[in-house]
Amino acid sequence: MKQSMEKNSVGIAILGFGVVGSGVAQVLEKNREQIWRKASTWIEVKYILDVKDLSATPCAACAVRDLDPILTDSRVDIVVETIGGVEPALEYTRRALAAGKSVVTSNKELVAEHGAQLMKLAQEKGVSYLYEASVAGGIPLLHPIKQCLGANCIQEVRGILNGTTNYILTRMFRDRLPFGDALFEAQTKGYAEADPTADVEGIDACRKICILASLVSGAHVAPASVPCEGIRSVTAADVAYAASAGYKIKLLGRALMEEDGRIRAYVAPHLLPSEDPLCCAEDVFNAVVVRGDAVGDVMFYGRGAGSLPTASAVVSDILEVLREKDMPKDVDWTVTPAKEPSANTPLLSRWYIRIPSDPEQLRQKLGQVTFLSRQGGGPEESALLTEEMDAKRLQQSLSGLGSYTAFRVLED
Ligand code: HSE
Secondary structure, X not given: OHHHHHHOEEEEEEEOOOHHHHHHHHHHHHOHHHHHHHXXXXXEXXXXXXXXXXXXXXXHHHEEOOOHHHHOOOOEEEEEEOOOOOOXXXXXHHHHHHOOOEEEEOOHHHHHHHHXXXXXXXHHHOOOEEXXXXXXXXXXXXXXXXXXXXOXXXXXXXXXXXXXXXHHHHHHHHOOOOHHHHHHHHHHOOOOOOOOHHXXXXXXXXXXXXXXHHHHHOXXXXXXXXOEOXXXXXXXXXXXXXXXXXXXXXXXXXEEEOOOOOEEEEEEEEEEXXXXXHHHOOOOEEEXXXXXXXXXXXXXXXXXOOHHHHHHHHHHHXXXXXXXXXXXXXXXXXXXXXXXXXOOOOOOEEEXXXXXXXXXXXXXXXOOEEEXXXXXXXXXXXXXXXXXXXXXXXXXXXXXXXXXXXXXXXXX
């Protein structure tokens, strides 16, 4: 067995041995036999590249600080990039692809910003650049959209794409925990990014909806072009008002394909009816609804963050690289920017508003509204649900009334 094992093996290198990179090594070790049966080859971790000193760890034998030995080692076919961020991940990925290694990644920032050029480079070199783990962690989502839903025109993707903010909103809703305590818990559990700003401000969800929007449109939807609002503006009062009317507040990424081929993508907190299927995603769980013109709505649900769930997606991409080894490579989207929505087709919705203004004035400005109440709510503020309107009309109606909170209400 040992002899055949050595002959029949594929070497990999893991760049970045943090939460996800160490999870990849753990899954490969834990499910070694099972993975061998699927891949018909053993998968051996030959190198681990990290800035940390790994000399006192079980990985010491394969620890390196430099990419060169990995690139020149012909036994390494696949590079796992779990460094995160743009640099040095971009440079390392380019060099690995240029050296004829396939790369699999969990790095949403890199894929959202530079995925198109990296896929093109991979195609030119006849290798793969796969990124299933970059969106919704362990949930199989990108391959099912590409393959199983390939017969459909995708009309919309909407989802809870960030585990940390979902965890925070869940704890605020269910246990009335203050925002800061819930964030601290999410960080200690390893869900939040090192700098949780990316989670809390919606930037992480924005990168993920950009990847999804690029994938379904075939053109690059750049994060800088996508309106993005996080959850800092969500207060305990908003959570209580929403609950009083049977809604939960969830941070959603949405990508809508418009009939003229334009893509509307954005990230913002929304009120969802408690019975909406997406509301079953609590704590760190993610859920994504994909609407196809033939299939209708399909929902994907599972763990969107954490070491082993994300590693599950990375390792499945390693298996995919081996499966598609001799097949022609494709790019999922081009570097050409996607067409942005036209101002003539605004997005309509009902809105939740909390504003320090009196009800009569609001009725005059907004027409038909439904006022909400909560325990402890005083006369100094009003909370209400509007009828359907676009963002511009809402802004015009409320101008001069002081600062207010506004979230879209999403009802099918
Ligand atoms: N910080 C991210 C989240 C990790 O909370 O979803 C997975 O991308």
